[in-house]
Amino acid sequence: MDAPTPDARAMPTITYGPPIAMLAEVTHRCPLSCPYCSNPIELTKRDGELPTEVWVDVFRQAAELGVLQMHLSGGEPASRRDLEDLVTACREYDLYSNLITSGIGLTEKRLAGLQERGLDHVQLSLQGVDAEMADLIGGYKGGYSRKMDVGKWTTALDLPLTLNAVVHEKNIDRLPEMIDLAVTIGARRLEVATVQFHGWADKNRAALMPTREQAKLCGQRVAEARERLKGTLVIDYVPADHHADYPKPCMGGWGSTGLNVVPDGRVMPCHAAHTIPHLVFDNVKERPLAEIWEHSSAFNAYRGFDWMQEPCRSCDRKTRDFGGCRCQAMAMAGDAAATDPVCIKSPLHAKMQAMAQADAQSDGELTYRVMPK
Amino acid sequence: MIPENDIPRLLSGCRTKYDKVRGNWVLLAPERAIKLDDIGAAILAETDGVRSLGGILDVLAEKYNAPRDQISGDVVKFLESLRDRRMLEVS
Ligand code: SF4
Ligand code: SF4
Numbered sequence: 001m002d003a004p005t006p007d008a009r010a011m012p013t014i015t016y017g018p019p020i021a022m023l024a025e026v027t028h029r030c031p032l033s034c035p036y037c038s039n040p041i042e043l044t045k046r047d048g049e050l051p052t053e054v055w056v057d058v059f060r061q062a063a064e065l066g067v068l069q070m071h072l073s074g075g076e077p078a079s080r081r082d083l084e085d086l087v088t089a090c091r092e093y094d095l096y097s098n099l100i101t102s103g104i105g106l107t108e109k110r111l112a113g114l115q116e117r118g119l120d121h122v123q124l125s126l127q128g129v130d131a132e133m134a135d136l137i138g139g140y141k142g143g144y145s146r147k148m149d150v151g152k153w154t155t156a157l158d159l160p161l162t163l164n165a166v167v168h169e170k171n172i173d174r175l176p177e178m179i180d181l182a183v184t185i186g187a188r189r190l191e192v193a194t195v196q197f198h199g200w201a202d203k204n205r206a207a208l209m210p211t212r213e214q215a216k217l218c219g220q221r222v223a224e225a226r227e228r229l230k231g232t233l234v235i236d237y238v239p240a241d242h243h244a245d246y247p248k249p250c251m252g253g254w255g256s257t258g259l260n261v262v263p264d265g266r267v268m269p270c271h272a273a274h275t276i277p278h279l280v281f282d283n284v285k286e287r288p289l290a291e292i293w294e295h296s297s298a299f300n301a302y303r304g305f306d307w308m309q310e311p312c313r314s315c316d317r318k319t320r321d322f323g324g325c326r327c328q329a330m331a332m333a334g335d336a337a338a339t340d341p342v343c344i345k346s347p348l349h350a351k352m353q354a355m356a357q358a359d360a361q362s363d364g365e366l367t368y369r370v371m372p373k
Numbered sequence: 374m375i376p377e378n379d380i381p382r383l384l385s386g387c388r389t390k391y392d393k394v395r396g397n398w399v400l401l402a403p404e405r406a407i408k409l410d411d412i413g414a415a416i417l418a419e420t421d422g423v424r425s426l427g428g429i430l431d432v433l434a435e436k437y438n439a440p441r442d443q444i445s446g447d448v449v450k451f452l453e454s455l456r457d458r459r460m461l462e463v464s
Contacts, residue, residue, distance in 0.1 A: 018394050020406055066394035068406045094390060096401040121386045121403040160386035160403045188384070188459040189403055234459050236404070 016256040016303060018066025019293060023073055023260040023271060026055060026086065030076040031104040033139035033368040034127065036166055036201035036208060039075065040274045043371050044263040052082040054285065056089040058261060061289040063093035067259075070095040075263070078105030084117055091118030098123055100164075103150035104143060111153050122154045123191075126165040129177040137170070139368045148185070155186035162189040168208035169360065172218050179225050183233055190233055192222060194240040198272035198327050206364035209356060215240040242356035246317065247324025247340040254302035254326060259293060267292045269299050272327040276336045302326050307337050311345040374449070377427035379463045381420050381452050387460040389417050402460045416448055420461075426452070 028043040050058075059070060070090050077083055078101055090097035098121045099114065111122075124147060128134035134144035154161045163182045167175065175192065182190040194215065195201055195208050210218070222237045229235070241248050251257055251270060260268045266281040267289070273279060279298040282291075293299065301307065305318060312323040323329075324340020332341040333348055341352035375381065383389075387402040389409065398414035400407040409417065415437070419429045430448060434441040455461035 064394075066392070068390075068392065068399060068401060069404075096388075096406070098403070120388075120401070123403075158385045160384065162403055191404075231457055231459070 016253070019062075019257060019259050020067065021069040021071060021258040022062045022067045023071045023258065024055065024058070024086075025073050025075065025260065025262045025271075026050075026077050026083075027075040027080050028263050029079040029371065030074055030102065030369075031079070031140055032076070032102050032127075032143060033370060034125075034137060034166075034200070035139075035204045035366045035368050036168065036195045036199075037369040038196065038199045038201070038271050039369065040199055043369075045371070049080075049263045050265045050284070052085050054265065055086055058265075058284050058289060059086070059089045059095060060093050061284075063095050065290050065293060068096055069098060071098045071100055073100040076102050076105055078103075078110070084113060087114050087117045087119050096120050101125070101150070102138070102143065103147040104140065106150050106153075108149075108153045111150070111159070112157060115157055115159055119159065121160045121162065122150075123162040123164050124151055124154070126163045126178060126181070128171050129174050129181055133171055133174070137366075151185040151187070160189075161185070161187040162191060163187045164191040164193065166193050166195050167210070167218060168195040169210045169214065169363075170208070172210050172214050175218055175221050176225075179221075179229070179233070179235070183229065188234060189236065191236045191238075192218070193236075193238040194218070196238075196272070197331070198275055200367070200369045202331065203367040204364065205359040206362045207366050209242065209359035210240055211360040212243040212357070214360075215243045241342045242352070244342060245344040247321050247328070247342040249321040250323075250325055253304075253322045255293075255299035256303065259289075259299075267296065267298075269302075270327070272325075273298065275327045276330045278336075302337070309337055309339065311343075312339050315345065375426050375452060375456075375463050377430070378425050380422065380425050381429070381456075381461055381463045382422035383417070383420060383455075384460055384462055389414065400455075400460070402458075405458075405460075412447065413451060416451055420452070426463075 027049055028039055029046060072086060077099060087097055097119050099119055100123045102125050127137040131144040135141050151161060165178050197205055201208060219239055222235055226235050255269045260271050261284060265283045265285045267284060268281055279301060281298050282296045308323055312318050324343055326336045329338040329340050330336040332352055339346040341348035389398055389400050392399045398409040400409055415433060419432050430441050430445055433444055452461060456463060
Protein backbone atom coordinates (compact mmCIF):
# COMPACT_ATOMS: atom_id res chain seq x y z
CA MET A 1 0.00 0.00 0.00
CA ASP A 2 1.19 3.49 -0.71
CA ALA A 3 -0.04 4.83 2.58
CA PRO A 4 1.15 8.28 3.52
CA THR A 5 3.34 7.83 6.57
CA PRO A 6 2.73 10.62 9.04
CA ASP A 7 5.90 12.31 10.19
CA ALA A 8 5.66 11.36 13.82
CA ARG A 9 8.66 13.39 14.89
CA ALA A 10 6.58 16.48 14.32
CA MET A 11 3.78 15.19 16.52
CA PRO A 12 3.61 14.25 20.17
CA THR A 13 1.79 10.99 19.47
CA ILE A 14 1.00 9.32 16.21
CA THR A 15 -2.35 10.08 14.69
CA TYR A 16 -3.80 7.24 12.75
CA GLY A 17 -6.39 7.68 10.09
CA PRO A 18 -8.91 5.14 8.91
CA PRO A 19 -7.57 1.80 7.63
CA ILE A 20 -6.83 1.58 3.91
CA ALA A 21 -6.94 -2.18 3.51
CA MET A 22 -8.58 -5.15 5.12
CA LEU A 23 -7.43 -8.73 4.91
CA ALA A 24 -10.42 -11.03 5.16
CA GLU A 25 -9.23 -14.50 6.02
CA VAL A 26 -12.55 -16.05 5.16
CA THR A 27 -11.50 -19.62 5.87
CA HIS A 28 -8.53 -21.62 7.09
CA ARG A 29 -9.48 -24.53 4.86
CA CYS A 30 -6.98 -25.08 2.04
CA PRO A 31 -6.15 -28.00 -0.24
CA LEU A 32 -2.47 -27.07 0.00
CA SER A 33 -0.35 -27.40 3.13
CA CYS A 34 2.59 -25.04 2.61
CA PRO A 35 5.14 -25.38 5.39
CA TYR A 36 5.47 -21.57 5.68
CA CYS A 37 1.78 -20.76 5.99
CA SER A 38 1.26 -17.68 8.15
CA ASN A 39 -2.00 -19.04 9.54
CA PRO A 40 -1.85 -19.95 13.22
CA ILE A 41 -0.92 -23.42 14.39
CA GLU A 42 -4.42 -23.60 15.91
CA LEU A 43 -6.52 -23.49 12.74
CA THR A 44 -10.21 -22.69 12.79
CA LYS A 45 -12.45 -25.47 11.51
CA ARG A 46 -15.26 -24.97 9.04
CA ASP A 47 -18.00 -24.81 11.67
CA GLY A 48 -16.18 -21.95 13.37
CA GLU A 49 -16.20 -19.73 10.28
CA LEU A 50 -18.33 -16.61 10.04
CA PRO A 51 -21.41 -17.11 7.85
CA THR A 52 -21.96 -15.19 4.62
CA GLU A 53 -24.22 -12.53 6.04
CA VAL A 54 -21.76 -11.60 8.79
CA TRP A 55 -18.92 -11.21 6.29
CA VAL A 56 -21.13 -9.09 4.07
CA ASP A 57 -21.98 -6.85 6.99
CA VAL A 58 -18.31 -6.58 7.97
CA PHE A 59 -17.51 -5.48 4.40
CA ARG A 60 -20.17 -2.79 4.65
CA GLN A 61 -18.72 -1.57 7.93
CA ALA A 62 -15.20 -1.65 6.50
CA ALA A 63 -16.20 0.50 3.54
CA GLU A 64 -17.89 3.00 5.85
CA LEU A 65 -14.80 3.09 8.01
CA GLY A 66 -12.62 4.03 5.02
CA VAL A 67 -11.23 0.71 3.80
CA LEU A 68 -10.52 0.92 0.06
CA GLN A 69 -9.15 -2.52 -0.68
CA MET A 70 -10.54 -5.85 0.43
CA HIS A 71 -8.12 -8.75 0.21
CA LEU A 72 -10.04 -12.02 0.15
CA SER A 73 -7.69 -14.57 1.58
CA GLY A 74 -7.49 -17.64 3.76
CA GLY A 75 -6.63 -20.52 3.72
CA GLU A 76 -8.01 -20.85 0.25
CA PRO A 77 -10.94 -18.46 -0.23
CA ALA A 78 -12.20 -20.55 -3.17
CA SER A 79 -12.91 -23.29 -0.62
CA ARG A 80 -15.92 -21.24 0.38
CA ARG A 81 -18.90 -21.83 -1.82
CA ASP A 82 -20.17 -18.33 -1.12
CA LEU A 83 -17.07 -16.64 -2.55
CA GLU A 84 -19.31 -15.29 -5.31
CA ASP A 85 -21.54 -13.54 -2.75
CA LEU A 86 -18.53 -12.08 -0.98
CA VAL A 87 -17.21 -10.60 -4.24
CA THR A 88 -20.66 -9.23 -5.02
CA ALA A 89 -20.72 -7.53 -1.63
CA CYS A 90 -17.33 -5.92 -2.26
CA ARG A 91 -18.60 -4.43 -5.48
CA GLU A 92 -21.81 -3.31 -3.86
CA TYR A 93 -19.89 -1.36 -1.22
CA ASP A 94 -17.39 -0.12 -3.81
CA LEU A 95 -14.45 -1.95 -2.28
CA TYR A 96 -11.56 -2.99 -4.53
CA SER A 97 -11.57 -6.79 -4.36
CA ASN A 98 -8.41 -8.84 -4.52
CA LEU A 99 -8.59 -12.63 -4.55
CA ILE A 100 -5.53 -14.18 -2.92
CA THR A 101 -5.59 -17.77 -4.08
CA SER A 102 -3.63 -20.94 -4.69
CA GLY A 103 -5.86 -21.46 -7.73
CA ILE A 104 -7.23 -24.74 -6.43
CA GLY A 105 -11.01 -24.63 -6.47
CA LEU A 106 -11.21 -22.25 -9.41
CA THR A 107 -12.36 -23.20 -12.88
CA GLU A 108 -12.44 -21.05 -15.97
CA LYS A 109 -16.17 -20.69 -15.55
CA ARG A 110 -15.95 -19.77 -11.88
CA LEU A 111 -13.32 -17.13 -12.60
CA ALA A 112 -15.44 -15.60 -15.35
CA GLY A 113 -18.38 -15.55 -12.94
CA LEU A 114 -16.32 -13.80 -10.29
CA GLN A 115 -15.20 -11.24 -12.85
CA GLU A 116 -18.80 -10.60 -13.79
CA ARG A 117 -19.60 -9.95 -10.15
CA GLY A 118 -16.88 -7.34 -10.06
CA LEU A 119 -13.68 -9.07 -8.97
CA ASP A 120 -10.86 -6.56 -9.51
CA HIS A 121 -7.64 -8.52 -9.22
CA VAL A 122 -6.22 -12.02 -8.78
CA GLN A 123 -3.12 -12.79 -6.78
CA LEU A 124 -1.94 -16.31 -7.44
CA SER A 125 0.61 -18.00 -5.20
CA LEU A 126 3.60 -19.70 -6.75
CA GLN A 127 5.37 -22.43 -4.78
CA GLY A 128 7.95 -23.25 -7.46
CA VAL A 129 8.64 -23.13 -11.19
CA ASP A 130 8.02 -26.77 -11.97
CA ALA A 131 5.57 -29.38 -10.79
CA GLU A 132 8.17 -31.25 -8.80
CA MET A 133 9.21 -28.30 -6.64
CA ALA A 134 5.81 -26.62 -6.44
CA ASP A 135 3.94 -29.77 -5.48
CA LEU A 136 6.60 -30.71 -2.94
CA ILE A 137 6.30 -27.34 -1.20
CA GLY A 138 2.53 -27.08 -1.54
CA GLY A 139 2.09 -30.69 -0.51
CA TYR A 140 -0.55 -31.12 -3.20
CA LYS A 141 -0.06 -33.25 -6.27
CA GLY A 142 -1.28 -31.67 -9.49
CA GLY A 143 -1.39 -28.25 -7.87
CA TYR A 144 1.18 -26.70 -10.16
CA SER A 145 -0.50 -27.62 -13.42
CA ARG A 146 -3.88 -26.35 -12.20
CA LYS A 147 -2.23 -23.16 -11.03
CA MET A 148 -0.76 -22.57 -14.48
CA ASP A 149 -4.23 -23.01 -15.97
CA VAL A 150 -5.69 -20.51 -13.53
CA GLY A 151 -2.96 -18.01 -14.43
CA LYS A 152 -3.72 -18.38 -18.13
CA TRP A 153 -7.48 -18.11 -17.65
CA THR A 154 -7.00 -14.99 -15.55
CA THR A 155 -4.95 -13.14 -18.14
CA ALA A 156 -7.17 -14.39 -20.99
CA LEU A 157 -10.12 -12.79 -19.18
CA ASP A 158 -8.11 -9.55 -18.92
CA LEU A 159 -8.23 -9.73 -15.14
CA PRO A 160 -5.01 -8.28 -13.72
CA LEU A 161 -2.73 -11.00 -12.36
CA THR A 162 -0.05 -10.86 -9.70
CA LEU A 163 2.10 -13.87 -9.00
CA ASN A 164 3.20 -14.16 -5.41
CA ALA A 165 6.29 -16.26 -4.79
CA VAL A 166 7.45 -16.97 -1.28
CA VAL A 167 11.16 -17.60 -1.63
CA HIS A 168 13.27 -19.67 0.73
CA GLU A 169 16.37 -21.83 0.79
CA LYS A 170 14.86 -24.44 -1.56
CA ASN A 171 13.60 -22.23 -4.38
CA ILE A 172 15.29 -18.83 -4.07
CA ASP A 173 18.01 -19.73 -6.59
CA ARG A 174 15.38 -20.23 -9.26
CA LEU A 175 14.19 -16.64 -9.18
CA PRO A 176 15.17 -15.99 -12.84
CA GLU A 177 12.78 -18.75 -13.92
CA MET A 178 10.02 -17.31 -11.74
CA ILE A 179 10.50 -13.94 -13.41
CA ASP A 180 10.37 -15.54 -16.88
CA LEU A 181 7.25 -17.43 -15.93
CA ALA A 182 5.54 -14.25 -14.74
CA VAL A 183 6.29 -12.55 -18.04
CA THR A 184 5.24 -15.55 -20.16
CA ILE A 185 1.94 -15.99 -18.38
CA GLY A 186 1.18 -12.27 -18.72
CA ALA A 187 1.27 -11.26 -15.07
CA ARG A 188 1.56 -7.55 -14.47
CA ARG A 189 3.15 -7.92 -11.09
CA LEU A 190 5.40 -10.34 -9.30
CA GLU A 191 5.83 -10.35 -5.56
CA VAL A 192 9.00 -11.94 -4.33
CA ALA A 193 8.63 -12.35 -0.60
CA THR A 194 11.33 -13.97 1.44
CA VAL A 195 9.76 -16.39 3.89
CA GLN A 196 8.79 -14.84 7.23
CA PHE A 197 9.13 -17.06 10.22
CA HIS A 198 5.71 -16.69 11.80
CA GLY A 199 3.14 -19.45 12.19
CA TRP A 200 4.07 -22.70 10.51
CA ALA A 201 7.30 -21.36 9.04
CA ASP A 202 8.81 -21.19 12.50
CA LYS A 203 8.69 -24.98 12.61
CA ASN A 204 10.69 -25.06 9.38
CA ARG A 205 13.51 -22.66 10.03
CA ALA A 206 16.25 -25.17 9.26
CA ALA A 207 14.65 -26.30 6.03
CA LEU A 208 13.71 -22.84 4.75
CA MET A 209 16.19 -20.23 5.97
CA PRO A 210 18.17 -18.96 2.97
CA THR A 211 21.88 -18.30 3.32
CA ARG A 212 23.27 -14.80 3.34
CA GLU A 213 24.73 -15.39 -0.14
CA GLN A 214 21.42 -16.62 -1.51
CA ALA A 215 19.64 -13.57 -0.10
CA LYS A 216 22.21 -11.21 -1.58
CA LEU A 217 22.04 -12.77 -5.04
CA CYS A 218 18.24 -12.63 -4.93
CA GLY A 219 18.36 -8.89 -4.23
CA GLN A 220 20.74 -8.29 -7.12
CA ARG A 221 18.60 -10.30 -9.48
CA VAL A 222 15.47 -8.38 -8.50
CA ALA A 223 17.24 -5.06 -9.11
CA GLU A 224 18.45 -6.21 -12.53
CA ALA A 225 15.05 -7.56 -13.58
CA ARG A 226 13.23 -4.41 -12.44
CA GLU A 227 15.39 -2.34 -14.75
CA ARG A 228 15.14 -4.76 -17.67
CA LEU A 229 11.37 -5.28 -17.39
CA LYS A 230 10.29 -1.71 -16.68
CA GLY A 231 6.84 -1.20 -18.17
CA THR A 232 6.31 -4.97 -18.54
CA LEU A 233 6.45 -6.42 -15.06
CA VAL A 234 6.40 -4.67 -11.70
CA ILE A 235 8.36 -6.53 -9.03
CA ASP A 236 7.71 -6.04 -5.33
CA TYR A 237 10.39 -7.48 -3.14
CA VAL A 238 10.46 -8.36 0.55
CA PRO A 239 14.12 -9.07 1.36
CA ALA A 240 15.37 -11.51 3.98
CA ASP A 241 15.75 -9.41 7.08
CA HIS A 242 17.63 -12.01 9.08
CA HIS A 243 20.75 -11.10 7.20
CA ALA A 244 20.19 -7.34 7.34
CA ASP A 245 21.32 -4.64 9.78
CA TYR A 246 17.97 -2.98 10.24
CA PRO A 247 14.49 -4.45 10.45
CA LYS A 248 11.73 -4.03 7.93
CA PRO A 249 9.14 -1.43 8.83
CA CYS A 250 6.00 -2.90 10.30
CA MET A 251 3.31 -2.07 7.74
CA GLY A 252 3.37 1.69 8.12
CA GLY A 253 3.12 1.29 11.87
CA TRP A 254 1.07 -1.06 14.00
CA GLY A 255 -2.66 -0.40 13.72
CA SER A 256 -2.23 2.48 11.31
CA THR A 257 -3.10 1.28 7.81
CA GLY A 258 -4.79 -2.08 7.85
CA LEU A 259 -6.70 -4.72 9.73
CA ASN A 260 -7.10 -8.43 9.48
CA VAL A 261 -10.28 -10.36 10.23
CA VAL A 262 -9.72 -14.07 10.81
CA PRO A 263 -12.23 -16.86 9.99
CA ASP A 264 -13.96 -16.80 13.38
CA GLY A 265 -14.37 -13.02 13.36
CA ARG A 266 -11.54 -11.85 15.58
CA VAL A 267 -9.87 -8.66 14.39
CA MET A 268 -6.08 -8.41 14.41
CA PRO A 269 -3.63 -5.65 13.55
CA CYS A 270 -1.59 -8.01 11.38
CA HIS A 271 -1.62 -11.54 10.00
CA ALA A 272 0.85 -12.76 12.60
CA ALA A 273 -0.51 -10.95 15.65
CA HIS A 274 -1.90 -14.23 16.96
CA THR A 275 1.70 -15.16 17.89
CA ILE A 276 1.67 -12.54 20.66
CA PRO A 277 -0.06 -14.46 23.44
CA HIS A 278 -1.12 -11.60 25.73
CA LEU A 279 -3.06 -9.71 23.07
CA VAL A 280 -6.84 -9.92 23.37
CA PHE A 281 -8.70 -9.61 20.10
CA ASP A 282 -12.20 -8.23 19.74
CA ASN A 283 -14.69 -10.05 17.54
CA VAL A 284 -16.92 -8.57 14.83
CA LYS A 285 -19.71 -10.71 16.22
CA GLU A 286 -19.60 -8.65 19.41
CA ARG A 287 -18.39 -5.16 18.51
CA PRO A 288 -18.74 -2.83 15.53
CA LEU A 289 -15.64 -2.71 13.35
CA ALA A 290 -15.15 1.06 13.79
CA GLU A 291 -15.14 0.66 17.55
CA ILE A 292 -12.64 -2.17 17.32
CA TRP A 293 -10.38 -0.09 15.09
CA GLU A 294 -10.39 2.73 17.57
CA HIS A 295 -10.58 1.04 20.95
CA SER A 296 -9.38 -2.55 20.71
CA SER A 297 -6.58 -3.08 23.21
CA ALA A 298 -4.69 -5.20 20.66
CA PHE A 299 -4.64 -2.29 18.20
CA ASN A 300 -3.68 0.27 20.81
CA ALA A 301 -0.94 -1.90 22.31
CA TYR A 302 1.77 -0.84 19.85
CA ARG A 303 0.29 2.21 18.17
CA GLY A 304 2.49 5.24 18.03
CA PHE A 305 5.79 5.31 19.91
CA ASP A 306 4.99 5.50 23.62
CA TRP A 307 5.22 1.75 24.14
CA MET A 308 8.80 1.63 22.90
CA GLN A 309 11.80 0.69 24.99
CA GLU A 310 15.43 1.62 24.47
CA PRO A 311 17.20 1.58 22.07
CA CYS A 312 14.14 2.29 19.89
CA ARG A 313 12.71 5.04 22.10
CA SER A 314 15.57 7.46 21.45
CA CYS A 315 16.43 6.22 17.96
CA ASP A 316 15.74 8.51 15.03
CA ARG A 317 14.93 5.60 12.74
CA LYS A 318 11.81 4.79 14.72
CA THR A 319 9.56 6.82 12.44
CA ARG A 320 10.85 4.79 9.52
CA ASP A 321 10.80 1.23 10.81
CA PHE A 322 8.58 1.53 13.91
CA GLY A 323 11.05 -0.59 15.83
CA GLY A 324 10.62 -3.49 13.42
CA CYS A 325 8.33 -6.45 13.78
CA ARG A 326 6.44 -6.98 17.06
CA CYS A 327 5.94 -10.63 16.28
CA GLN A 328 9.62 -11.19 15.65
CA ALA A 329 10.46 -9.39 18.90
CA MET A 330 8.01 -11.68 20.65
CA ALA A 331 9.46 -14.80 19.07
CA MET A 332 13.10 -14.01 19.75
CA ALA A 333 13.20 -11.65 22.70
CA GLY A 334 10.15 -13.04 24.45
CA ASP A 335 8.79 -9.48 24.65
CA ALA A 336 6.73 -7.97 21.87
CA ALA A 337 7.72 -4.44 22.94
CA ALA A 338 11.44 -5.14 22.61
CA THR A 339 13.56 -3.96 19.72
CA ASP A 340 13.29 -6.35 16.80
CA PRO A 341 16.42 -8.54 17.15
CA VAL A 342 17.06 -8.06 13.45
CA CYS A 343 18.22 -4.55 14.37
CA ILE A 344 21.94 -4.11 14.82
CA LYS A 345 21.22 -2.06 17.96
CA SER A 346 19.37 -4.91 19.65
CA PRO A 347 21.34 -6.72 22.36
CA LEU A 348 20.05 -9.95 20.81
CA HIS A 349 21.26 -9.13 17.31
CA ALA A 350 24.37 -11.32 17.43
CA LYS A 351 22.44 -14.26 18.81
CA MET A 352 19.76 -13.84 16.16
CA GLN A 353 22.33 -13.75 13.38
CA ALA A 354 24.12 -16.82 14.70
CA MET A 355 20.80 -18.65 14.81
CA ALA A 356 19.92 -17.57 11.27
CA GLN A 357 23.36 -18.63 10.09
CA ALA A 358 23.00 -22.04 11.73
CA ASP A 359 19.51 -22.51 10.27
CA ALA A 360 20.76 -21.49 6.84
CA GLN A 361 23.58 -24.04 6.93
CA SER A 362 21.41 -26.87 8.12
CA ASP A 363 18.54 -28.65 6.47
CA GLY A 364 15.52 -30.36 7.93
CA GLU A 365 12.42 -32.31 7.12
CA LEU A 366 9.50 -30.12 6.10
CA THR A 367 6.68 -29.90 8.61
CA TYR A 368 3.50 -29.29 6.65
CA ARG A 369 0.52 -27.32 7.79
CA VAL A 370 -2.31 -29.62 8.92
CA MET A 371 -5.97 -28.97 9.71
CA PRO A 372 -7.31 -30.36 12.96
CA LYS A 373 -9.55 -33.38 12.54
CA MET B 374 7.71 10.16 -24.33
CA ILE B 375 4.12 9.67 -25.39
CA PRO B 376 3.21 10.95 -28.89
CA GLU B 377 0.23 13.32 -28.90
CA ASN B 378 -1.77 11.08 -31.20
CA ASP B 379 -1.55 8.11 -28.86
CA ILE B 380 -4.44 7.16 -26.66
CA PRO B 381 -3.78 6.46 -22.98
CA ARG B 382 -6.11 4.07 -21.20
CA LEU B 383 -6.21 2.74 -17.65
CA LEU B 384 -5.65 -1.02 -17.62
CA SER B 385 -8.28 -3.41 -16.31
CA GLY B 386 -8.36 -3.52 -12.53
CA CYS B 387 -7.30 0.13 -12.30
CA ARG B 388 -10.02 2.63 -11.51
CA THR B 389 -10.59 5.93 -9.79
CA LYS B 390 -13.00 6.48 -6.98
CA TYR B 391 -13.93 9.38 -4.77
CA ASP B 392 -12.95 8.48 -1.23
CA LYS B 393 -15.76 9.96 0.82
CA VAL B 394 -14.12 9.23 4.15
CA ARG B 395 -10.90 11.13 3.35
CA GLY B 396 -12.38 13.62 0.91
CA ASN B 397 -10.13 13.01 -2.07
CA TRP B 398 -9.89 10.98 -5.25
CA VAL B 399 -7.89 7.75 -5.30
CA LEU B 400 -6.60 5.49 -8.02
CA LEU B 401 -7.23 1.88 -7.05
CA ALA B 402 -4.96 -0.68 -8.68
CA PRO B 403 -3.58 -4.11 -7.82
CA GLU B 404 -2.10 -3.85 -4.31
CA ARG B 405 -2.06 -0.06 -4.50
CA ALA B 406 -4.31 2.79 -3.47
CA ILE B 407 -2.86 6.04 -4.71
CA LYS B 408 -4.16 9.31 -3.38
CA LEU B 409 -4.72 11.70 -6.27
CA ASP B 410 -4.21 15.42 -5.99
CA ASP B 411 -6.50 17.72 -7.97
CA ILE B 412 -4.25 17.63 -11.01
CA GLY B 413 -3.97 13.84 -11.06
CA ALA B 414 -7.72 13.49 -10.64
CA ALA B 415 -8.35 16.00 -13.43
CA ILE B 416 -6.01 14.15 -15.81
CA LEU B 417 -7.58 10.77 -15.12
CA ALA B 418 -11.06 12.21 -15.47
CA GLU B 419 -10.22 12.95 -19.11
CA THR B 420 -8.35 9.69 -19.69
CA ASP B 421 -11.30 7.79 -21.07
CA GLY B 422 -9.58 5.42 -23.49
CA VAL B 423 -11.01 7.39 -26.42
CA ARG B 424 -9.23 10.75 -26.24
CA SER B 425 -5.67 11.02 -27.45
CA LEU B 426 -3.02 12.67 -25.33
CA GLY B 427 -3.41 15.76 -27.51
CA GLY B 428 -7.15 15.73 -26.90
CA ILE B 429 -6.65 15.43 -23.17
CA LEU B 430 -4.28 18.39 -23.20
CA ASP B 431 -6.79 20.46 -25.17
CA VAL B 432 -9.55 19.75 -22.68
CA LEU B 433 -7.41 20.41 -19.63
CA ALA B 434 -5.98 23.63 -21.08
CA GLU B 435 -9.46 24.88 -21.81
CA LYS B 436 -11.08 23.73 -18.60
CA TYR B 437 -8.40 25.09 -16.30
CA ASN B 438 -7.52 28.03 -18.45
CA ALA B 439 -3.84 27.04 -18.48
CA PRO B 440 -1.28 27.32 -21.29
CA ARG B 441 -1.21 23.98 -23.08
CA ASP B 442 2.57 23.63 -23.37
CA GLN B 443 2.96 24.50 -19.73
CA ILE B 444 0.79 21.61 -18.52
CA SER B 445 1.91 19.12 -21.14
CA GLY B 446 5.12 18.18 -19.32
CA ASP B 447 3.35 17.35 -16.06
CA VAL B 448 0.58 15.42 -17.76
CA VAL B 449 3.01 13.28 -19.73
CA LYS B 450 5.15 12.67 -16.66
CA PHE B 451 2.12 11.56 -14.66
CA LEU B 452 0.86 9.22 -17.39
CA GLU B 453 4.32 7.76 -17.90
CA SER B 454 4.69 7.02 -14.22
CA LEU B 455 1.42 5.09 -14.33
CA ARG B 456 2.57 3.26 -17.45
CA ASP B 457 5.82 2.22 -15.76
CA ARG B 458 3.78 0.86 -12.86
CA ARG B 459 1.58 -1.19 -15.19
CA MET B 460 -1.59 0.73 -14.50
CA LEU B 461 -1.95 2.42 -17.85
CA GLU B 462 -1.41 1.53 -21.45
CA VAL B 463 -0.82 3.76 -24.45
CA SER B 464 -1.87 2.71 -27.94
S1 SF4 C 1 16.76 0.74 17.48
FE1 SF4 C 1 14.60 0.38 17.04
S2 SF4 C 1 13.97 2.21 15.91
FE2 SF4 C 1 16.20 2.17 15.87
S3 SF4 C 1 16.73 1.14 13.96
FE3 SF4 C 1 16.65 -0.43 15.56
S4 SF4 C 1 14.58 -1.24 15.49
FE4 SF4 C 1 14.57 0.69 14.36
S1 SF4 D 1 4.20 -7.02 13.59
FE1 SF4 D 1 5.58 -8.04 12.20
S2 SF4 D 1 4.31 -9.45 11.03
FE2 SF4 D 1 2.99 -7.96 11.99
S3 SF4 D 1 2.78 -6.34 10.47
FE3 SF4 D 1 4.39 -5.72 11.82
S4 SF4 D 1 6.19 -6.45 10.75
FE4 SF4 D 1 4.50 -7.55 9.87
